Amino acid sequence: MTATDDTAAWPRETAAAAPGTKGPRAGRSALAVQVVLWATVLVFCLVPLFLVLVISFGHKIEGAGWEWALTLENYQRFFVGANWPAESTSLYLGQLYWSMRYAVVAALLAVVTALPFTYLMTRQSRRAQAVWLVFLLATLSLSEVFIVMGWDIILSNNSGLPMLFAATGLTDWLKDTGWFDVLRDWGLANPRNVKFKPSEVATVLTLSYLVWPYAVILLYPALSRLDPSLAEAARTMGARPWTVARTVILPSVRLPLIGTTLLLFVFLLGAYVAITVFADPSQHTTAVSVYEHVRGSTLNAPFGAAQSVILLVTATAFLVLGQWLTRKSPRAA
Amino acid sequence: MLRALGAIFMSLAALVVALPILIVCSAALNGGRTMFFPPQDPTLARFGEFFVSEPVWTRALTNSVIVAVGAATLSVLLAWPIAYRLWKTGSRASTMLATLGSIPFAVPPIVFGVGLGFFWAFLGGLGTIWAGIISHAVLFLALPLVTISIGLQAIDRAHLDAAATMGATESVTFRTIVMPQTLPYTVSGFFFALVLSFNEFIVMFFVSASSFATVTLQIFNSLRNGYTPTMAVAAVAFIAVSIAVFSAVARWGDLPRLMGADQSRN
Numbered sequence: 234m235t236a237t238d239d240t241a242a243w244p245r246e247t248a249a250a251a252p253g254t255k256g257p258r259a260g261r262s263a264l265a266v267q268v269v270l271w272a273t274v275l276v277f278c279l280v281p282l283f284l285v286l287v288i289s290f291g292h293k294i295e296g297a298g299w300e301w302a303l304t305l306e307n308y309q310r311f312f313v314g315a316n317w318p319a320e321s322t323s324l325y326l327g328q329l330y331w332s333m334r335y336a337v338v339a340a341l342l343a344v345v346t347a348l349p350f351t352y353l354m355t356r357q358s359r360r361a362q363a364v365w366l367v368f369l370l371a372t373l374s375l376s377e378v379f380i381v382m383g384w385d386i387i388l389s390n391n392s393g394l395p396m397l398f399a400a401t402g403l404t405d406w407l408k409d410t411g412w413f414d415v416l417r418d419w420g421l422a423n424p425r426n427v428k429f430k431p432s433e434v435a436t437v438l439t440l441s442y443l444v445w446p447y448a449v450i451l452l453y454p455a456l457s458r459l460d461p462s463l464a465e466a467a468r469t470m471g472a473r474p475w476t477v478a479r480t481v482i483l484p485s486v487r488l489p490l491i492g493t494t495l496l497l498f499v500f501l502l503g504a505y506v507a508i509t510v511f512a513d514p515s516q517h518t519t520a521v522s523v524y525e526h527v528r529g530s531t532l533n534a535p536f537g538a539a540q541s542v543i544l545l546v547t548a549t550a551f552l553v554l555g556q557w558l559t560r561k562s563p564r565a566a
Numbered sequence: 567m568l569r570a571l572g573a574i575f576m577s578l579a580a581l582v583v584a585l586p587i588l589i590v591c592s593a594a595l596n597g598g599r600t601m602f603f604p605p606q607d608p609t610l611a612r613f614g615e616f617f618v619s620e621p622v623w624t625r626a627l628t629n630s631v632i633v634a635v636g637a638a639t640l641s642v643l644l645a646w647p648i649a650y651r652l653w654k655t656g657s658r659a660s661t662m663l664a665t666l667g668s669i670p671f672a673v674p675p676i677v678f679g680v681g682l683g684f685f686w687a688f689l690g691g692l693g694t695i696w697a698g699i700i701s702h703a704v705l706f707l708a709l710p711l712v713t714i715s716i717g718l719q720a721i722d723r724a725h726l727d728a729a730a731t732m733g734a735t736e737s738v739t740f741r742t743i744v745m746p747q748t749l750p751y752t753v754s755g756f757f758f759a760l761v762l763s764f765n766e767f768i769v770m771f772f773v774s775a776s777s778f779a780t781v782t783l784q785i786f787n788s789l790r791n792g793y794t795p796t797m798a799v800a801a802v803a804f805i806a807v808s809i810a811v812f813s814a815v816a817r818w819g820d821l822p823r824l825m826g827a828d829q830s831r832n
Binding site for chain 1: 568572575576579580582583584585586587589590593644647648651663666667669670672673674675676677678680681682683684685688700704707761762764765766767768771772782785786789793797798800801804805808809812813816821822825826827
């Protein structure tokens with residue numbers, strides 16, 4: 234890696250020497266390019282987010298659009314309801330709770346299953362790795378709508394798994410052994426057959442599937458830089474595979490592991506299609522609510538903006554928490 | 567024993583990842599109007615509908631292609647000077663600019679989508695296709711930024727030294743060394759942005775304001791009316807494009823390196 238670092242440092246020296254040789258015109262046009270770049274990035278990357286923040290303090294006019302204002306009524310509505318203190322509702326807080334719950338469970342599930350997979354993948358030849366990467370990148374880039382469509386076919390009641398369960402007699406077997414009642418308690422069965430839609434299990438599985446390739450791609454650099462001689466040394470000294478994994482591999486990828494989980498979490502906070510298709514309406518998330526308020530039936534842009542801000546704050550809070558956690562703990566080798 | 571377990575685990579993972587995709591793809595062969603699995607009365611007629619005869623889908627496909635190519639081109643053009651400046655000076659300002667440019671990719675897409683919806687409403691671009699192109703270019707700016715930066719860092723120091731010794735000016739060095747050596751990385755960045763733009767829909771949903779539809783939007787809009795095999799054809803087409811693009815990147819670029827693999831081991 235030192236070679237790369239040297240190359241990166243090289244042009245800096247010349248850059249420091251160069252200005253004296255440049256004419257004033259070149260300097261001026263370079264400056265112009267800089268101004269244009271900064272203006273473009275600021276206008277297109279930051280202004281939209283800034284607008285969300287400003288509009289979240291706006292006021293909704295009944296039966297019409299909204300107007301600029303500086304009111305906290307949207308935030309009040311989110312936390313305690315519009316008619317507070319007369320009455321209070323935790324509907325929107327509940328939605329945020331579901332957002333976080335889905336995101337946490339799905340992110341953890343993805344990371345826990347992706348870790349051994351990625352480790353095994355990095356032990357393969359470079360060519361095999363490239364093939365895996367092509368496969369993973371292709372599934373990763375596939376639109377959420379297609380993935381939800383696929384899982385919907387697999388899990389929906391008239392086709393896919395429930396039909397397969399009934400046809401193969403698995404349903405009857407479950408009924409005989411008493412597992413069927415357990416499944417009903419979990420909301421995974423109706424009186425006649427198993428059902429996966431709507432259910433929390435289906436939602437979490439689909440979300441987890443959605444981010445699984447991301448988990449592999451994000452863990453890949455750390456695991457591929459892992460020195461194999463460490464694990465080999467531990468093996469020679471008689472450590473069992475599980476001990477090697479626990480004492481050598483896991484500690485050295487702890488930071489990327491935390492980082493990956495957090496990134497997946499943030500990504501999943503904004504998931505939309507999977508939730509609307511697989512989750513029960515009583516368990517819908519803030520992202521769904523944002524959508525309904527900005528573009529859906531209720532049309533209350535300021536409230537939608539306020540919810541977006543809260544979503545963004547939640548995401549940032551978790552990222553900062555992760556930073557703090559990793560910095561506080563002793564540095565991994 | 568352990569090796570066999572590992573192999574089983576990997577094949578199982580590959581199977582689960584491929585399963586929904588395979589099912590969607592096979593559903594594309596259905597003869598009727600409804601999605602069945604396994605497909606009934608298999609036919610390739612749906613492919614004709616998607617690519618040729620159904621105006622709803624051909625229009626959506628054209629829009630998707632225009633937006634994806636436009637956005638990928640624009641984001642590469644914007645990313646190049648930012649990444650070059652960062653590599654050349656390494657100054658705090660250039661780092662800051664690159665970080666700011668990556669923000670749209672880092673925030674939850676629904677938040678940036680809502681913001682862009684307001685943004686274009688004020689500028690009067692809401693619902694126009696060029697607003698869609700610019701929005702996606704900004705959203706995916708981070709991808710070419712990263713790949714081009716990786717490419718710039720991979721340039722062999724000896725070549726730059728040689729050029730400097732022989733008195734090459736900055737523009738000559740740029741043309742003869744920097745450009746050719748970073749070309750695979752630039753192309754990779756272009757394709758990453760292209761494929762992700764092709765498949766993105768939530769930002770496009772807020773920006774298009776229902777006045778034009780890309781393929782993913784069209785599918786999303788028809789989700790409530792149930793699936794048709796023609797949608798599955800769209801899925802087949804999209805996954806084919808992704809595989810083709812990433813295979814090309816793997817073939818002519820260095821995919822493991824782009825993904826951050828260690829260089830010393832092969």
